[in-house]
Amino acid sequence: MNAVTRYFTNIRDAVATTLTGMKITLRYWVKEPAITVEYPDRLGAGKTADDIVSDRYRGFLKMEAGKCIGCMQCMRACPINCIRVTVEKAREARMLTRFGVNQAKCMHCGLCVEACPSEALVFTRRFEGASRDLRDLCFEHIAAPVPVARLRAGKGP
């Protein structure tokens, strides 16, 4: 390519590439909606903060008392010992007397949820944990002792 041809090719390329770019930005300007989530106060109608995170989000832990078999695998799996489970035997029935999670210490690694054989311990999507007192983040999931659930063979929880 000699110099003169290059000169005019340069001009053509400059105009063409500019127009291509302008076309793309025009499309974004006119058509594409904003994807911003205006988090604290303008989430949209009927939406709460929990709805803006994905389904597999690792938020606060939740324990369903009716499903827990009291195996304490979660307690053993926890690397930072933020789960406390106590099971007591009263006559024939084993009773779950305490299931405490210190959510302030929890690092949301998910080892306890993986360890749970009955899917009693799951993550929720709640993530708003700001608090003035650390004790607000220590959750007791059981108010009164409950009998542990029994896993039946062949049936899922």
Add this chain to the structure above:
Amino acid sequence: MYSAANTVYGILHASLAAVGIPEAVITLVAYAIPCGVVIAIIGPIAGMLTYAERKISADIQNRVGPNRVGPFGLLQFPADGIKLLLKEDIIPDAADKKLFKLAPYLVFTSTVLASLVIPFGGSFIVADLNIGLIFIIVVSSLLVVGFLMSGWASNNKWALLGGIRSAAQIISYEIPTALSLLTVVLIAGTFSMQEIVMAQGPWPWQWFLFHNPFTFVAFFIFFVSSLAEMNRTPFDFPEAESELVSGYNVEYSGMRFALFFAAEFANIFITASLATAVFLGGGNIGMDPYASGLGYQLLMVLIFFTKAILLCLVTIWVRWTLPRLRIDQMLSLCWKYFIPIAFVCLVMTAVWMLAFGGNGFFWRMPTI
């Protein structure tokens, strides 16, 4: 030549001279009133442009943009202005204090001066100088002095580099800007802004943009090189955030910074109005701007502002499309492409005028 100051002077003189107010005071007031009105118009427009810039950039980048202050965030720019007013005014110890303080006013002055000869449609023009176009070109060069001054006086290496860059850039790009405006002067045969507008017509094919192929090219050369003169992306070398932090205004804070900022955005509007008046027919609706009624004159203003604001939006659109060039590309674009092409346009327009007796591509020159 029409001048708003003269009109105001006439009114004031008739009513106040009898009371015994000295002539000098009346003259000063007569000149101060139109200037104040122009600043009062340019200021809010510059403010709205900052809002438009943020909103459009947000739209282009799939964001929301300012939407908290007032409906749709429309009051964002007064809020920002008040915030800047309340900020501490910091002057660096090592700065040259006098120059440092003077520079923002110089920059703002050149912007306001340029707006004095813009025909806003109808008889709304502060002074219809017979050298209006040259006046604008000269006065907008004053900007460089302010930039260099602020860059030098800040005693900061980023600011100095920004000031020097802006000098190199603005002085280079003055030439294609002026040359491309001259193509229109060749056709219209006058430097007066109002007469240039009156030489065109209301319909697109009667604009100087479509007079002949060379004015068409000249318009785009003018537009792009005035982008460079306004320090807008893709030619924002003087402020290049990623290289120079913020360029010549890096040491400024508070209201002095706001003046730089306002001047920058006012310049967008001034340049867009210049392009509108010279190439896009201004506020011409095919009537005499001085003799027609007030309703028609306001219609002219409306048309003028529509065109000018649309051009402003294009300027913003370009900014959020193109990244910054390299500095050698910027200079070669000017010296190797724009200046030769602008010269070709100028000469070929002259040849066109000779060959076709002043008639355009679509329209015939009115026989004067």
